[in-house]
Structures are given as structure tokens and as C-alpha cells.
Amino acid sequence: MENDKEKETAEFYERLKVELDNSNTWPAEYLYKFIMPSVNDNVERVEKAFDNLGAVIKTTKSKTGKFTSVSVDVTMHSAEQVISKYKEVSTIEGIVSL
Numbered sequence: 001m002e003n004d005k006e007k008e009t010a011e012f013y014e015r016l017k018v019e020l021d022n023s024n025t026w027p028a029e030y031l032y033k034f035i036m037p038s039v040n041d042n043v044e045r046v047e048k049a050f051d052n053l054g055a056v057i058k059t060t061k062s063k064t065g066k067f068t069s070v071s072v073d074v075t076m077h078s079a080e081q082v083i084s085k086y087k088e089v090s091t092i093e094g095i096v097s098l
Contacts, residue, residue, distance in 0.1 A: 013083050013087075016079070016086075017079040017080070017083060020079035020082055020083075021079050024079070026076070026077055026078050027075050027076060028075070028076060029073065029076075030074060030082055031072070032072040032074070032085065032086075033070070033071050033072075033097070034046060034069070034070045034072075034095055034097055034098065035070075035098060036067065036068060036070070036094050036095040037067060037068075037093070037094040038061060038065055038066055038067055038068045039094075042068070042092055042093075042094070042095065043059055043070060045089070045092050046070050046072070046092065046095075049085060049088050049089050050072050050074055053074050055072050055073065055074035056072070056073040056074070057070065057071070057072050058070070058071045059071075
């Protein structure tokens with residue numbers, strides 16, 4: 001069961017890499033969008049992942065304050081770099097990439 005999930009994830013990232021390479025000339029501006037529970041240090045962990053990259057980060061809390069959306073506008077140098085950041089933040093509990 002776990003291997004199926006890992007295989008699906010690997011296939012997803014491979015498709016994403018192809019799509020990114022087909023639609024961008026690197027380096028390129030890339031907009032990440034995430035939503036996550038407003039708990040612990042979730043937002044700070046996303047911000048730290050993009051530290052020193054010149055990213056413009058905007059956060060918005062939901063009406064109830066239970067969730068926070070984070071938009072990260074940053075210049076990336078390759079599809080591999082884009083995917084690497086997705087993998088890095090995927091370890092944050094409850095995060096959803098939009």
C-alpha cells in the first residue's frame with residue numbers, strides 16, 4: 001500500500017516537471033499557494049523554506065482563524081527547484097498545495 005502511494009507521488013512530480021519545463025523558460029517567476037491549519041509554527045516553516053530566495057510571501061487567515069493561506073511569489077531556476085520546495089514543505093502537517 002505504501003509503495004503505491006510513493007509511486008503515485010513520484011509519477012505526480014514527474015508529470016509536474018514536464019509541465020513546468022513546457023510552460024516556463026528558466027529562471028522564471030513561480031507562484032506557490034498553500035493552505036494549512038493555523039497551528040504551531042506552520043507559517044514560519046513555509047517562510048523559512050523560502051528564506052534567502054527573495055520571495056514575496058503573503059498570508060491570510062480564514063474568517064474563523066483556523067486556517068491560513070500562504071502565497072509565495074519567487075524566482076525559481078528550474079523545475080527541479082520548484083519541486084524540491086514542494087517536497088520540503090510537504091512535511092508540514094495538514095498543508096495543502098493549491
